[in-house]
Amino acid sequence: MSTPVVDFHGHLAVPAADALVAGTPGLAAELAAEQRAHSPESLAVNRAQLQDLASRLTDVGARLADLDAMGVDVQVVGPMPMHHHWADPDLALDLARTTNEAVAAHCAEAPDRLYGLGTIPLQHPDLAVALLDRAVTEHGLYGVSVSTTVDGRELADPVHDPVWHKAEELGAIVFVHPWGCSLGTRLATHYLGNTVGQPVETAVALSHLIFTGVLDRFPRLKLVAAHGGGYLPTYIGRSDHAWRVRQDARGCAEPPSAYLRRIWFDALVYTPRALRHLVEEVGADRVVLGTDHPFDMGVDDPVARLDAAGLAPADRAAVAGGNALDLLLKGRTR
Template identity: 85%
Template sequence: MNTPDPAPVVDFHGHLAVPAADTLCAGTPGLAAETAAELRAHSPASLAVNRAQLRRLAPKLTDPAVRLADLDMMGVDVQVVGPMPMHRYWADADLADRLARTVNEAVAAHCSVAPERLYGLGTIPLQHPDLAVALLDTAVTSYGLYGVSVSTTVDGRELADPAHDPVWRKAEELGAVVFVHPWGCSLGERLATHYLGNTVGQPVETTIALSHLVFTGVLDRFPRLRLVAAHGGGYLPTYIGRSDHAWHRREDARGCAEPPSTYLRRMWFDSLVYTARALRHLVEEVGADRIVLGTDHPFDMGVDDPVARLEAAGLSPADRAAVAGGNALGLLQKGHTR
């Protein structure tokens, strides 16, 4: 009797650089302000390491042949490729439209080299919700992308702001994935030293963004939203008991219909929590059916041995298969025709 082929291993968290989009921003006041904020939020040492890393990783971030070789080395069959999470939410409508189209076309072209292995996510200008709705539709129906990546705030406006409701409604309608990935940290100078802005700040940003989405009832209004959180959802699953306690004890914390922990099983989370113990805890809190593999490829805060780390968690065969690729394929293929 033939042994069935194992399910594909799917990495939900890969990045693509789009130099043409950076060119569109060159010389704009918005980029100057963004750069100034970045200088305040990172130490000179961290900025130097970041710049050297970007130069070193340029081929991995742009060349599909190099990406595919990396995937083979990691034992990954399929990767979800999204743009580096530099969404330029400060851009006016004209520039925002050009940026999103440039990025989405680049993602689609990159993934078209190996469509059986590379699945694309695009970007949308959430600062202009009507435009974002139109561009989300185009990204999915015209470019064949599987959804979009968004940051944790929109130039200071929360993802949970009602202004974004039309975008979530369109994402539900399309069956599009919304991948929440932070870029920077609103705590700024407090975390500038020793790369804390990323190490601590980015999980904090994700925790805050997801908490707003939960506590304000966004997930009650849009229960079919395919929301995937990077970096294991930040610190939210780890300390969800405090959120539940507040919901039960305080009337002002009851903006959602059910205890906050309920909503962990209405989202998906990538597995990028680094240790076997942390992954087992994530499984316990959100369920093995809500976790997808994640590497943060090709950056140094990512991992290049995702399968080994998954094996180390000692999950049951069914749970291991679900996290390795089954959950991701179900999430991507439901409602999407390739």
């Protein structure tokens, strides 16, 4: 029997969570920042897209129809980025609980095909630890999705160490998916905040996790990076060079490229050449399919794109689904 095709990068909208923040000053400030970071044209396209995709972001039947059309057997479904790092502990608890319950309920409608990731409020690390445990042990989720920064604080900040420790303990996945770009108005034109900014965000976040030694302290962390890890795998040689020639770049025990073999990357890099390069840099056992379903920056032909890369049969099978199933199912504590 062939290994199922697994898409590791699908999104779910959670209207009930959106309702919890509607009309709050924090959301107003968040939306104002988003408006500054995008052109009016891009904001209009985004609004229209969300309206068009409403059913595909919430309805299980519509999702399964899309998966069938794409040739995908299983999808890992995470909430649309809705971290709201400005939320106080009480609101953050409600948001995470509502979101994680919604993801679990959505996936429970097709448990053989949909595997859920939840959310945690990293701005409150102690609460995040408790909610991560609850997401896995009570809601049956397989891990959580996090952004590349926590209101300007790096994922690599030591304050988050208890969260990574809990993730290791649970065998839970941490999916790093950028939401917004810290370069702000510089990339506000022509949708550059997403097109260029999100790969930059991922490269920066992963670099902090590598160079500060987080992956030395938590070697069993199941860290998965969206969008092929951004620009990091493409130019990792510069990181290695800095590590070799500068003492101030020696925060990690090994050359930075060694840590690419401790992270998993989705295959959303668009071209066969880019996918072959990603596999060459990180290893075929560290790549999973990713579609960014159902958004326009995603793809609807992941299997065809994988086949076009011309990988060896064993490597192709690993990327198509074998690696993802290992990540999801091995080492879980429940």
